[in-house]
Amino acid sequence: MDATRTHSTVTIDLGDRSYDIRIGHRLLDDPASLEGLPTSTSALIVSNVTVAPLYAARLKTALLTRYQHVHLVELPDGEVHKDWASLNLIFDVLLQQACDRKTVLFALGGGVVGDMAGFAAACYMRGVPFVQIPTTLLAQVDSSVGGKTAINHPLGKNMIGAFYQPLRVLCDIDTLATLPQRELSAGLAEVIKYGPIADMGFFNWVEANMPALLDRSPQAMAHAIQRSCEIKAHVVGHDERESGLRAILNFGHTFGHAIEAGLGYGQWLHGEAVGCGMVMAARLSYALGCVDAHFVQRLTELVQAAGLPVVAPVLDEQDNVGRYLQLMQVDKKAEAGAIRFVVINAPGSADMRSVPDDMVGEVLRASCSSDEKRV
Amino acid sequence: MDATRTHSTVTIDLGDRSYDIRIGHRLLDDPASLEGLPTSTSALIVSNVTVAPLYAARLKTALLTRYQHVHLVELPDGEVHKDWASLNLIFDVLLQQACDRKTVLFALGGGVVGDMAGFAAACYMRGVPFVQIPTTLLAQVDSSVGGKTAINHPLGKNMIGAFYQPLRVLCDIDTLATLPQRELSAGLAEVIKYGPIADMGFFNWVEANMPALLDRSPQAMAHAIQRSCEIKAHVVGHDERESGLRAILNFGHTFGHAIEAGLGYGQWLHGEAVGCGMVMAARLSYALGCVDAHFVQRLTELVQAAGLPVVAPVLDEQDNVGRYLQLMQVDKKAEAGAIRFVVINAPGSADMRSVPDDMVGEVLRASCSSDEKRV
Known part of the structure; x- marks a missing residue:
């Protein structure tokens, strides 16, 4: 067994919305991380301008083993951009690329990216599947569990959102190497x-x-x-x-x-x-x-x-x-x-x-x- | 028994999201229509500039028997306004009035109002209760059942939304009298x-x-x-x-x-x-x-x-x-x-x-x- 490929799993038991959190090395570009996910012709990586240059290409390579079309949207980085304008960038790409209701979203980044990708997944055509790939420690230990997604309103943080569970969470420990x-x-x-x-x-x-x-x-x-x-x-x-x-x-x-x-x-x-x-x-x-x-x-x-x-x-x-x-x-x-x-x-x-x-x-x-x- | 107060009921059986549709006369301003709804300090009527002048005052009078604060937001009328800008008018009022997560939304109008009020209820603080009061025949026979809520995107109708069930639907037949x-x-x-x-x-x-x-x-x-x-x-x-x-x-x-x-x-x-x-x-x-x-x-x-x-x-x-x-x-x-x-x-x-x-x-x-x- 290749030791670098082992991972541990935490199962989140929520009836028909149950899912696994996988914690390990090099999960990001391992096609085995995708086994069991629903099939679809297309996938969308939602990331930001800081994280995408580091990891999006590797993730895309893995996704192309399973999805014919893999699109990428890079959101601006930071809590200040956790708003409707950024959320709409995700919807724009989904609609411009004629993504249907089986399209799988992959959230690649920290808590802000996860919250926005999750909320976009909850709303696009009233719900498409999504996978979380948190790349910060905070997102791995906090946003991985709970299904909270949201954007901010000028009058309050996280005021507009949904409870929406991912299909799977991949905590790739190697991504923490680049964390300040x-x-x-x-x-x-x-x-x-x-x-x-x-x-x-x-x-x-x-x-x-x-x-x-x-x-x-x-x-x-x-x-x-x-x-x-x-x-x-x-x-x-x-x-x-x-x-x-x-x-x-x-x-x-x-x-x-x-x-x-x-x-x-x-x-x-x-x-x-x-x-x-x-x-x-x-x-x-x-x-x-x-x-x-x-x-x-x-x-x-x-x-x-x-x-x-x-x-x-x-x-x-x-x-x-x-x-x-x-x-x-x-x-x-x-x-x-x-x-x-x-x-x-x-x-x-x-x-x-x-x-x-x-x-x-x-x-x-x-x-x-x-x-x-x-x- | 006052014959003008009778109503029939259709129960929508969805487990813990089950609700009743009441069909009858003068349901709009009958405090009995509100019995059993959750208590809260505040309620918000979501309507539009066409329907609100006809019925909002009567509904508000009934709601004030149950809620201390009753707010009203009048959206612009028509499918062309079923967008984020109108939806945000609802969030603006909810936040300006410091409405908490127990606030009950009342959708008073046709399908567009119902879709937007329902989607706002699904998203505000990740979900607040809402009641549908459809005032068009189309909304009464179609939007009353199914829990579909949405707004339009420039690239497609109803592309952004949620499945979200109301607590109750009140089909007041008398409101059809003003329908073109x-x-x-x-x-x-x-x-x-x-x-x-x-x-x-x-x-x-x-x-x-x-x-x-x-x-x-x-x-x-x-x-x-x-x-x-x-x-x-x-x-x-x-x-x-x-x-x-x-x-x-x-x-x-x-x-x-x-x-x-x-x-x-x-x-x-x-x-x-x-x-x-x-x-x-x-x-x-x-x-x-x-x-x-x-x-x-x-x-x-x-x-x-x-x-x-x-x-x-x-x-x-x-x-x-x-x-x-x-x-x-x-x-x-x-x-x-x-x-x-x-x-x-x-x-x-x-x-x-x-x-x-x-x-x-x-x-x-x-x-x-x-x-x-x-x-």
Whole structure:
């Protein structure tokens, strides 16, 4: 057996929408990665101007073993382009090339590409099949599972989208070699997240293996991706459409979204804001008497070791607490105005709770500094 | 019992996406029509500039008995506005009014309004509940069942959309009183359609009751809507996502779409093109030896009695057959280039068949005339 061709598999069990996540080396240009996918005369690779030059040609070569026509659309890179105009570039190509409803879309890139290709697949002729090939750690451990697709609206992030499952996800670890270090750290934030909410054994493993992860050790990376996907799959499998349990995956995200929105999107990466947000949410859990100071300390040190910020920015010199509360109130997880947080009930177990504003204020006063400059 | 408040119900059985179609008088402003819908602080009426002045105020009064905030968005009227720009008007209002994911959308209008409100509901925050209140006969007998929502792309009709089911459909027969006669006839085309494909008993009834239908007799109208919805529900219930059986609902539509596209959308109404298309598809079924000349004659006379065209327009003086074939090849039901038609196997039973081009040409030569001017 050729060791470079082995891969591990996580099965996402969603009845007739079940699919496999394959994690391994050189999956991108291995025709075996495509076995079992539906036949069709055409396929479309959706990528962006950064990722396409690196990997699109190799993927296209593999796809041509299975599809007669393989088209490519390169979207502009970045969250700021996750909008209708970019989405429409995908529809334009599909229609110009007379792609029918059996055409398979391949999303090649990070979370933005995956969200847009997935949403385009959900909508084109009311639904065509798609395959995710996430090329960032964040996308591999987060977007691989859950079926969330979306674009942004000028008045809110991810406001227009669909729950739509891929046919398969290919996590090719080799693509992480080209990932900037800052984006690697941002991806590690979501890896760290799964421990406190679901599995302290995994938290211990991440603590012990953080140097190997930062060094992009393939073995460590493969395990981190697999276990992250397994935990997310377990949670999502119990709550596909986000009515309750699934919300625990947003640990650190309520504070994190406030940081992202308050600084202006693009200042801190999503993973950086989530890393810092987890530290804040751990402090909130401590204030509620659910975890001890040692747990907060361990999480803080792990986030820091991953190269992520643990001190939150001051968003308003006059009324920082008020500004944070205001931003968290418009977060779309708020219903009819009440802010709910994911708190750690006990290490390895999380829950949603409404928390009094004054307790949130205490945490904010202890967590923010005007000196914090991420970029 | 107040006789003006009675209604009949057709249940669309789709597991956990099942819903009721209520057919009756004064459903629009009866708070009882809203019983059992999910609670929420806000609701949004999606209508257009033609229908909103007639009915939006009455609906809003009823909704205010159940929802604290009731917003209204009036879209421009007409198929030409079934695009992203209009859809975005709905998202703008939802976000400006800080509507959360429990907000209920009410589609008040014809097929275009229903398609756009339904697609907006499918996408806003990845899915919010919606209720259909179709105010045209076509929308009541066609869009009420099937969960098809969509917008147009410059390169194709209904190319971007979703399968998304409403929570309830309210067919208020009284709203048909304001419908122009030409649109009434267009709606009758779809009513006529259900007989040949599924139920010749209903065909006999429509034949006998055409004068009452054209006269908008409430009793006749209620029965026509109910039986049409029942038949469509039966077909869709066996094939929610249009993989096979459901295609028989497109009887007359392949020829019809060619007429609409060839003349330019808006020249003939969709129902007019379908009426004429059914006559052509019946002739094709006769050519295949599936039905006798008497059946073709009966269908032709019924379409004509409904006030619909039975002679197709010449789309190209030089090569009319070639132009029709070309237009039918790009119809999205064509897969990899082969044109498939819904043909009547025997009166009351339909099927999909690939038909040789020369047989289609014969039917086109017998059906088209340069003198046919619909508008």
